Amino acid sequence: MSSQAVQDAPALKEIFNAERIHHIADEAARLLPAFDGERFLARALSDLPELTLMARLRRVAESLHAALPGDYRGNLAVLRDLVPRLNNAFVTMAMPEYVALYGIDDFAVSMEALKYFTPFGSSEFAVRHFLRRDLHRTLGVMLDWSRDDDDHVRRLASEGSRPRLPWSFRIRPLMSDPSPLAPILETLKADPSPYVRRSVANSLNDIAKDNPHWALDRIESWRQDDPNTAWIAKHALRSLIKQGDRRALAVIGAGGRAQVALSELAVTPATIALGDRITISFELRSTADRTQRLVVDYAIHYVKKSGAVAAKVFKLKTLTLAENACERLQKTQSIDDFTTRTHYPGRHDVEILVNGDVCGRAAFDLRPAQGRVKQ
Secondary structure (H helix, E strand, C coil), rough: CCCCHHHHHHHHHHCCHHHHHHHHHHHHHHHHHCCHHHHHHHHHCCCHHHCHHHHHHHHHHHHHHHHHHHHHHHHHHHHHHHHHCCCCCHHHHHHHHHHHHCCCCCHHHHHHHHHHHHHHHCCCCCCCHHHCHHHHHHHHHHHHHHCCCCCCHHHHHCCCHCCCCCCCCHHHHHHHHHHHHHHHHHHCCCCHHHHHHHHHHHHHHHHHHHHEEEEEEHCCCCCCCCHHHHHHHHHHHHHHHHCCCCHHHHHCCCCCCCCCCEEEEEEEECCCCCCEEEEEEEEEEEECCCCEEEEEEEEEEEEEECCCCEEEEEEEEEEEEEECCCCEEEEEEEEECCECCCCCCCEEEEEEEEEEEEEEEEEEEECCCCCCCCC
8 A cells, every 4th residue: 555545544544533632632731731732732633634644643743842831852851751641552653753853953862762752653754854864873873773672673773764664755865775774684684573574674675676686685695594584585575576586586495497387277257347356276286306496476467547557466375396296276356446556447467477487377357337437
């Protein structure tokens, strides 16, 4: 789901609804009688229905600033006491947002505040403002965070520095040259926390979109006999694996061309209406005289509004297939509109990919939806 779609999703926007904004005001007033609750509410609730999720997050931070009576450091002390009293983890991210808005010129104090706030929700968005202002100084602090005992703080080091973090602006210097991230990635490459490992994998997946050879060089230099490192490598290379990149496939033991015969490929039903489900089924038989590691994906060539098509690759299964063995595979998928894809009628080709190679093709037809006219 795209960042804009997520921001506009009504259920997520309602994290910052009127009730929760009143909750923030009540808790702040209990901590500090001088807190101007009326001013906070007037600003925070103004035009609330029109604001996206991230705009509401920022509005809360701005409204806190307007209602708190002190200077930056004094207000920060109040927010440190306020954050554990809030009743939603995402809402606590308004505290680091406050740091990003009003503490950009107080570097050391602000970095310590972001570290303090991140276990309550996350400071991943806020720290990016400091990366944009002073990349190398901020990365130096984040390298220290990557060695912290708290897995939330270690994750902040990798998640906050992602070149393409969703819901945030991109760090373009790191998209051009990811090498400043190497010390953080090296420190976290075998982290014991799944929470951290997923973030490291996501950072490397970001890097691979702009610098695939750099990401592959880094991952290939790591010992894959460590299960934590191997997990990171597999998930970090997921986009390249979907693209059939031979080096990426080799990292997970599937670099060779598959020696298989594909038969009985069917997509049923052959004609569907929007909202129906298709089932893709086929049989894979090994034609090799050895055991093979196989990555099996499928691509659906979606019809676009213009009538052109665009392929989307989906994961199906990673398997080990013994000499002359057979395996029956099946996948069911809904064909329905959602926030990031609108379906258009026509023939939709389906391809089966094994270790990056197309091994079979079929198709289904999507009928025009009632009430929709293809333009």
